[in-house]
Amino acid sequence: MKVLMVIINWINAAVLSGTPLLLATSGEILTEKSGNLNLGVEGQMYMGAIAGLAGAWFTEQWFGVGGIIPLIAAVIFAFLMGCISGLIYAVLTVSLRANQNVTGLTLAIFGTGFARFFGEVLSNKAGGFVAVGRETKGVFSNIDFGKLAEIPVIGTLFFRYNWLVYFALIIAIILGWFLNRTRKGLSLRAVGENPGTADSAGINVTRYKYAATTIGGGLCGLGGLCMSMVSQKGVWQPNCVSGYGWLAIALVIFATWSPLRAIYSSIIFGGLSVMYMRIPIPGLPREIYMMFPYMATIIVLILTSIRQSKEHAQPASTGYNYYREER
Amino acid sequence: MQDAKPAINENVIQMQHICKSFGTVQALSDVHFELKRGEILSLLGENGSGKTTLMNILAGIYFPDAGDIFVNGKHVTIRQPKDAFDLNIGMVHQHFKLVEVFSAAENIVLGLPGKTTINRRALYKHVQEIADQYGFEIDPEKKIYDMSVSEKQTVEIIKALYRGADILILDEPTAVLTPQETDKLFEIMRAMKADQKSIILITHKLNEVLAVSDRVTVLRKGEYIDTVHTKDATIQSLTDMMVGHSVSLAIDRPAPTNVEPILMVQSLTALNQEGTKALDDVSFEANGGEILGIAGISGSGQRELCEAIAGLYPVIGGSILYRNIVDGYEVDENVVGLNPHTIAKKGIALAFVPEDRLGMGLAPSLDMVDNIMLKHYREKKGFFVDRKSPRQIAERLVEELQIVTPDVFTPIRQLSGGNVQKILVGREIDTAPRLLMVAYPVRGLDINSSYTIYNLLNEQKEKGTAVIFVGEDLDVLMEISDRVLVMSSGRVTGIVDPRVTSKQDIGLLMLGQSIDNVKGADAV
Numbered sequence: 001m002k003v004l005m006v007i008i009n010w011i012n013a014a015v016l017s018g019t020p021l022l023l024a025t026s027g028e029i030l031t032e033k034s035g036n037l038n039l040g041v042e043g044q045m046y047m048g049a050i051a052g053l054a055g056a057w058f059t060e061q062w063f064g065v066g067g068i069i070p071l072i073a074a075v076i077f078a079f080l081m082g083c084i085s086g087l088i089y090a091v092l093t094v095s096l097r098a099n100q101n102v103t104g105l106t107l108a109i110f111g112t113g114f115a116r117f118f119g120e121v122l123s124n125k126a127g128g129f130v131a132v133g134r135e136t137k138g139v140f141s142n143i144d145f146g147k148l149a150e151i152p153v154i155g156t157l158f159f160r161y162n163w164l165v166y167f168a169l170i171i172a173i174i175l176g177w178f179l180n181r182t183r184k185g186l187s188l189r190a191v192g193e194n195p196g197t198a199d200s201a202g203i204n205v206t207r208y209k210y211a212a213t214t215i216g217g218g219l220c221g222l223g224g225l226c227m228s229m230v231s232q233k234g235v236w237q238p239n240c241v242s243g244y245g246w247l248a249i250a251l252v253i254f255a256t257w258s259p260l261r262a263i264y265s266s267i268i269f270g271g272l273s274v275m276y277m278r279i280p281i282p283g284l285p286r287e288i289y290m291m292f293p294y295m296a297t298i299i300v301l302i303l304t305s306i307r308q309s310k311e312h313a314q315p316a317s318t319g320y321n322y323y324r325e326e327r
Numbered sequence: 328m329q330d331a332k333p334a335i336n337e338n339v340i341q342m343q344h345i346c347k348s349f350g351t352v353q354a355l356s357d358v359h360f361e362l363k364r365g366e367i368l369s370l371l372g373e374n375g376s377g378k379t380t381l382m383n384i385l386a387g388i389y390f391p392d393a394g395d396i397f398v399n400g401k402h403v404t405i406r407q408p409k410d411a412f413d414l415n416i417g418m419v420h421q422h423f424k425l426v427e428v429f430s431a432a433e434n435i436v437l438g439l440p441g442k443t444t445i446n447r448r449a450l451y452k453h454v455q456e457i458a459d460q461y462g463f464e465i466d467p468e469k470k471i472y473d474m475s476v477s478e479k480q481t482v483e484i485i486k487a488l489y490r491g492a493d494i495l496i497l498d499e500p501t502a503v504l505t506p507q508e509t510d511k512l513f514e515i516m517r518a519m520k521a522d523q524k525s526i527i528l529i530t531h532k533l534n535e536v537l538a539v540s541d542r543v544t545v546l547r548k549g550e551y552i553d554t555v556h557t558k559d560a561t562i563q564s565l566t567d568m569m570v571g572h573s574v575s576l577a578i579d580r581p582a583p584t585n586v587e588p589i590l591m592v593q594s595l596t597a598l599n600q601e602g603t604k605a606l607d608d609v610s611f612e613a614n615g616g617e618i619l620g621i622a623g624i625s626g627s628g629q630r631e632l633c634e635a636i637a638g639l640y641p642v643i644g645g646s647i648l649y650r651n652i653v654d655g656y657e658v659d660e661n662v663v664g665l666n667p668h669t670i671a672k673k674g675i676a677l678a679f680v681p682e683d684r685l686g687m688g689l690a691p692s693l694d695m696v697d698n699i700m701l702k703h704y705r706e707k708k709g710f711f712v713d714r715k716s717p718r719q720i721a722e723r724l725v726e727e728l729q730i731v732t733p734d735v736f737t738p739i740r741q742l743s744g745g746n747v748q749k750i751l752v753g754r755e756i757d758t759a760p761r762l763l764m765v766a767y768p769v770r771g772l773d774i775n776s777s778y779t780i781y782n783l784l785n786e787q788k789e790k791g792t793a794v795i796f797v798g799e800d801l802d803v804l805m806e807i808s809d810r811v812l813v814m815s816s817g818r819v820t821g822i823v824d825p826r827v828t829s830k831q832d833i834g835l836l837m838l839g840q841s842i843d844n845v846k847g848a849d850a851v
Contacts, residue, residue: 190437
């Protein structure tokens with residue numbers, strides 16, 4: 001019984017820890033489906049994290065309210081900041097045709113520095129320490145499902161989460177439906193697979209790349225919001241994203257570019273990254289635990305390349321910028 | 328449009344005075360073109376005659392420099408592929424435009440407006456209806472990467488029909504098909520014709536022209552020659568229109584001296600990516616002191632032949648014997664299965680100027696010295712490379728071949744095509760080869776550079792080198808070569824003496840007629 005409880009609690013922690021990953025992974029899948037390999041997710045999450053926290057904090061300070069209004073402000077700020085970061089990437093790679101890898105890595109560094117700088121500014125303004133009020137913290141903690149949460153096993157597994165967990169799930173499902181069922185989703189996938197073909201079929205390649213990269217960035221920003229408002233409970237920590245952006249990029253591969261597979265993959269990754277707290281093995285150092293998600297990624301990479309599946313693979317034009325004249 | 332009864336002989340397309348140039352090259356000058364409703368029209372011409380360019384103008388890929396286009400009697404401007412769709416013109420390109428990981432139906436519906444989600448069942452039904460109407464076989468749910476070339480072509484044609492095309496342009500559709508698949512395609516074309524659709528067939532295969540089309544329009548070197556009814560045409564009359572009469576270019580052809588075999592190719596067979604034969608039982612000899620021209624429509628196996636001899640293309644049968652001199656004795660060495668480095672290590676002096684100069688021949692972002700060093704760096708032992716001797720070679724080449732370059736350290740991609748070619752040919756010749764293969768050496772070069780290259784080849788010939796010259800301009804090939812080998816669909820259709828053979832006869836050989844049927848072509 002005790003073992004079961006440990007496992008159930010571990011799964012609960014895995015879902016919580018996997019939520020920012022799921023949001024960022026969904027964003028990166030959307031971006032890569034347009035043929036843009038954005039390696040800047042870490043930076044984008046940092047930008048979303050600080051923008052969300054700042055949005056909530058300033059709303060509290062200026063309007064003197066807590067709870068739902070700062071929450072809405074935080075979501076809007078984090079999403080817009082993520083969109084801006086995606087837009088920067090799109091301008092550089094789509095319009096100016098900069099190298100995608102270099103741009104992405106630069107964005108990762110820029111976003112981290114941006115967040116730490118403004119985090120410091122905010123801390124100074126707040127007198128050395130930024131933290132949102134108790135009421136705002138409350139709306140980011142677990143939703144009160146009342147009796148449902150009391151049900152043994154099921155309560156812990158399904159009803160002891162904050163709203164972002166359910167939100168991330170819905171986003172991933174909508175994204176999966178969009179990519180696989182809709183006309184625009186088909187066009188977007190065509191852009192990522194073969195922009196020349198998409199272009200000659202009358203699809204505006206530039207517009208799709210911009211839209212996917214910008215909205216994808218916005219989702220990464222929401223992933224960052226999750227880190228600062230839920231994991232760090234609304235207190236600014238200069239290391240709050242701590243490599244989750246890189247994990248999200250690995251997770252895109254692990255989920256083989258499918259938002260629906262990203263749901264369980266993010267829970268597995270979340271579980272692996274909190275395993276050191278939940279299932280301690282005596283003598284095994286934490287650093288080894290931290291390697292687990294990456295080791296899992298390598299194993300999946302090997303397995304997928306052995307299978308040589310054309311469909312569960314990176315969109316064919318990912319990493320290459322498209323020029324019509326080069327046809 | 329469907330209610331009105333179509334008038335007989337009504338022109339659906341009229342193109343007048345069409346001109347188009349790419350840079351300094353005039354691809355089309357004052358070309359006329361007419362297409363009637365419910366006919367199959369063949370657009371015939373050699374490589375570079377402008378037939379694909381003309382059709383790309385109709386399909387909205389290129390915009391003409393001058394001229395007028397009328398569709399159904401109305402003056403129109405076609406700026407982009409979408410404008411062509413809207414005029415019910417559909418083109419099936421030689422290189423398919425399909426997304427590999429999508430199903431046939433997804434490719435067909437791609438980019439079309441409609442409801443948010445795609446009703447797959449209705450889509451599959453509609454695709455199947457079009458297929459049944461004309462006799463296509465298609466599985467709408469099959470993925471493109473699982474398809475054969477002919478299935479992919481079917482998807483492309485249905486894609487055009489699904490978008491409502493009444494005028495269908497097929498760019499060399501049979502190039503990738505087996506004879507059975509070709510017959511089937513022709514049946515489908517006849518079914519479409521019966522349905523009052525108009526079809527343009529771009530081709531250079533005369534038997535297809537005669538088999539399927541109603542009329543033939545012939546282009547030659549970007550000019551309109553004539554349009555004739557197929558029933559009044561013969562292979563001979565069409566060939567005459569296609570290749571025209573010889574023009575004198577006054578290229579030197581010194582008499583061959585010390586002719587001795589250097590390369591003996593016997594029954595060489597190789598496969599292409601599709602698994603069909605790229606080279607089929609190819610046999611010939613290349614002699615020192617001679618230029619052997621290789622003629623043929625592009626894609627007849629010339630590239631594969633050169634690359635096989637250079638050790639760059641896998642062969643499945645036959646032998647490539649190279650007469651080497653080892654310790655004063657003549658030895659015929661088989662180089663099949665060896666890579667270029669091994670061939671060079673055997674002491675075989677082989678030089679190859681490939682068709683793709685800046686891809687296969689030279690490294691575009693390196694300078695002249697480095698590019699020359701690529702050929703020599705292994706010769707000296709030691710950890711460091713020797714940059715002094717390649718530099719001397721580079722400086723000598725600049726002087727001898729009058730290469731226009733700021734200095735020998737300029738990345739060669741910044742140089743003009745003619746200078747790049749001089750560097751490549753110069754580097755290859757500098758290794759004192761006994762066998763020199765050049766593929767399309769004057770493509771894209773101006774007249775002066777072209778003659779420099781011809782002179783270089785003649786110099787090599789006089790030195791006793793065996794020169795293999797793959798060319799596309801028959802006039803040039805016939806003036807410079809001592810013998811001309813003609814290829815068609817991977818086979819050698821004849822080896823002739825260009826001094827006594829007519830251009831028309833070589834044209835017939837290029838089109839796959841066997842040498843016995845060609846009067847006046849003497850087997851050499």
